[in-house]
Amino acid sequence: MRLGSAVRFRTLLAAVVVLAAAFAGWHFLLAAPGQIRASTHIEAPEAGGGPGPERRAESVAAAEGIPTDARKLLDEQNLFAAFGRARDSQRPDAWVIACQIADVCGGVTNDSLYRNEIDRRIGELNSTNAMAPEREEELRHLSKRKAALAELERRCAGFRGLGRPWTLNAIRELETRTKQSEGDIGRVLQTTELVENGRGDYGQWVRALSAAIGSRNTVAGEAAIMAMAASLFDQRLPPGERTRVSALGALTEAWWQVTGQSGQDLPALERLSLCVVGGSCIDKDGVTYGSSVGRTDLANDEREYEDLVAQYAEGLRRNDPESIFKVQPRRRIDSKK
Amino acid sequence: MRKLLAAISAFVATIVLAATYGPFPISSFALRQQVSGNYAADEGANFGLASAYFTSVLQTMPNRYKPSDRIRILYNDGVVAEFSLKAAGAIYDPFRRVWMWSPTPPLEFKKVVKTAQEQASYDLDPAWYCGTTSSSMTVWTGYWGQDTVFGSGGAVTITAMWISTGPVTVYTKVQCV
Numbered sequence: 001m002r003l004g005s006a007v008r009f010r011t012l013l014a015a016v017v018v019l020a021a022a023f024a025g026w027h028f029l030l031a032a033p034g035q036i037r038a039s040t041h042i043e044a045p046e047a048g049g050g051p052g053p054e055r056r057a058e059s060v061a062a063a064e065g066i067p068t069d070a071r072k073l074l075d076e077q078n079l080f081a082a083f084g085r086a087r088d089s090q091r092p093d094a095w096v097i098a099c100q101i102a103d104v105c106g107g108v109t110n111d112s113l114y115r116n117e118i119d120r121r122i123g124e125l126n127s128t129n130a131m132a133p134e135r136e137e138e139l140r141h142l143s144k145r146k147a148a149l150a151e152l153e154r155r156c157a158g159f160r161g162l163g164r165p166w167t168l169n170a171i172r173e174l175e176t177r178t179k180q181s182e183g184d185i186g187r188v189l190q191t192t193e194l195v196e197n198g199r200g201d202y203g204q205w206v207r208a209l210s211a212a213i214g215s216r217n218t219v220a221g222e223a224a225i226m227a228m229a230a231s232l233f234d235q236r237l238p239p240g241e242r243t244r245v246s247a248l249g250a251l252t253e254a255w256w257q258v259t260g261q262s263g264q265d266l267p268a269l270e271r272l273s274l275c276v277v278g279g280s281c282i283d284k285d286g287v288t289y290g291s292s293v294g295r296t297d298l299a300n301d302e303r304e305y306e307d308l309v310a311q312y313a314e315g316l317r318r319n320d321p322e323s324i325f326k327v328q329p330r331r332r333i334d335s336k337k
Numbered sequence: 338m339r340k341l342l343a344a345i346s347a348f349v350a351t352i353v354l355a356a357t358y359g360p361f362p363i364s365s366f367a368l369r370q371q372v373s374g375n376y377a378a379d380e381g382a383n384f385g386l387a388s389a390y391f392t393s394v395l396q397t398m399p400n401r402y403k404p405s406d407r408i409r410i411l412y413n414d415g416v417v418a419e420f421s422l423k424a425a426g427a428i429y430d431p432f433r434r435v436w437m438w439s440p441t442p443p444l445e446f447k448k449v450v451k452t453a454q455e456q457a458s459y460d461l462d463p464a465w466y467c468g469t470t471s472s473s474m475t476v477w478t479g480y481w482g483q484d485t486v487f488g489s490g491g492a493v494t495i496t497a498m499w500i501s502t503g504p505v506t507v508y509t510k511v512q513c514v
Contacts, residue, residue: 099425107441167441171425195504202504226424229405235501239401239484248403249436252429263431270428278399278430278437287432305434325503 070094070219074267079105080158087174092181093219095174102174104273105156106167108149114276118146141281141288148275155268184212184220192227209321218259224321225255231325245329250305254312304329387418388442394485394496395443400435401484403427407499409450409481417450478502 066085067073070093076082079101086098108114122142125135159167179189187208194200212224225248229235232247256262264282266274275281281288307330315324387410395402402408404424409417426443427436484498 096425103425103439103441103443107439164441171441175423175425205504223424226404229403229424230407230501231503235406235479236503238500239482239498243398243401246400246403246434246436249429249434253431256431273428273439274430274432274437277428277439278433278435280430280432282432289433 066091066094070097071267073097074100074269076268077155078158079155079269083158087170092178092183092185093217095178095181096185096219096223099171099174099178101269102159102167102170104152104269105159106162106164106171108152108276109156109159109162110164110167114145114149118142118149122146141279144281144283144288145275145279148272148281152269152272152276155272184208184215184217185223188212188220188223188227196230206321210319213316213321214319218261221255221259225251228321228324233328245305245308247308247327250308251312251316251324253309254316257309257313258316387420387446388444391420391444391496392438392442395438398485399437402438403436407447408484409497409499419447419450420444421447478505 066089070086070091073082073086073094074097083098083101083105086094086101089095122139125139125142128135178185179193180186191200191205191208195202195205209224209227212220215221228251229248232251234242234245234247253263266282271282279289308327311327312324315321315327391408391410402422404422404427406422407419408422409419421444423443423445426439426441428439429435430437479499479501481497482500484496
């Protein structure tokens with residue numbers, strides 16, 4: 001009798017669980033239709049170009065929900081779905097962001113380099129007699145890096161198993177599409193390549209840079225910043241002297257300053273990457289670097305660097321690429337120290 | 338007289354090319370890495386080799402390299418492969434003020450330069466300009482400087498980095514006989 005009651009109770013319990021699971025699944029489908037749609041139709045990219053005509057209508061629908069500032073996609077919890085929506089959209093700025101997502105997520109999910117490195121260091125610290133406070137500090141920092149890696153792996157989970165060749169193909173296809181596109185980003189990439197290969201019109205290139213900087217699109221502006229890298233003053237220094245300053249770094253900081261951004265508000269993907277790869281971890285307590293990773297030799301050139309940032313910010317406000325190319329460090333700041 | 342003019346024109350064109358494209362110090366590099374594979378036919382293998390080598394260089398000297406830098410890697414068999422560093426693989430760390438590179442190899446393959454010697458002779462050949470009547474073009478001037486030496490003993494790779502001297506518009510007027 002007791003056995004019979006128990007069996008009936010278990011059957012009833014199982015039925016309740018199944019019904020609850022079915023209800024939860026139905027509710028989830030209704031609540032997040034975009035995510036489900038995006039994550040189910042992503043395949044390895046075709047060798048030659050974008051989506052076919054029959055997929056285009058579906059792609060436009062999937063692209064709904066791309067924020068005006070495409071960089072906000074980097075904050076999403078499901079980066080594979082964000083990648084899919086960006087890739088299937090008709091927006092070159094979203095394609096640039098899709099490349100960035102694939103680059104980081106493809107690397108993190110296909111390579112255990114950073115996990116191995118963090119675990120090895122934790123093992124070393126646990127087996128040494130180093131000064132306790134220093135060891136504790138580094139262990140705390142390593143646990144932050146490990147947590148950031150776990151968070152990144154969770155957000156990038158959809159990329160797991162796709163493999164490195166898939167990632168590289170996806171990035172290559174998106175880069176080609178972006179380069180061939182019309183609009184500010186496409187023009188910057190096209191004219192930069194032409195000038196670098198000696199077939200371009202310098203004036204046209206400068207106008208393309210200026211249009212991208214002056215546009216309201218952050219991604220287009222950043223594309224212009226990157227395209228200017230090869231003509232900044234440090235590119236003309238011999239390789240041995242180039243570590244002292246990072247003209248492109250100063251220009252990037254100036255760009256953030258002019259557009260009201262800050263290193264503290266980096267999108268989640270970049271914030272997590274910096275912690276995992278570079279060791280600069282940002283949380284509610286501020287930024288920690290870990291005891292073994294300090295600021296570079298640039299700390300000695302702080303004032304010179306700040307002056308560079310100010311000079312670049314001025315050039316960006318005037319939207320004058322040519323004046324940006326002429327910026328040089330003002331050595332007298334060095335000599336005053 | 339016409340031949341003399343053509344020779345002078347060709348000579349002037351040669352000087353312009355030498356100033357804008359040369360010198361090529363990479364040809365004097367002595368240490369090379371042992372690798373195998375057909376570069377021209379197998380871009381993938383070429384890319385893989387360069388990535389395997391250069392990713393570790395990037396992580397040890399992150400601030401030396403920046404997005405859009407162009408590098409050449411010279412291999413044991415005399416092949417020189419040219420790459421550029423992609424912006425997609427770089428994140429700027431505003432706290433330490435260095436560029437960080439993601440684990441996906443940030444190299445973009447550009448081309449295989451047959452050998453340094455052949456490339457130099459190709460660029461300096463005045464015959465290359467013959468047939469061009471009057472034209473102007475913007476060239477990205479600069480030179481290849483030796484950058485890093487990686488490894489020791491038998492397996493050593495040297496990279497050269499493109500040091501830019503800026504874009505210049507070159508006007509040419511060459512009469513070919």
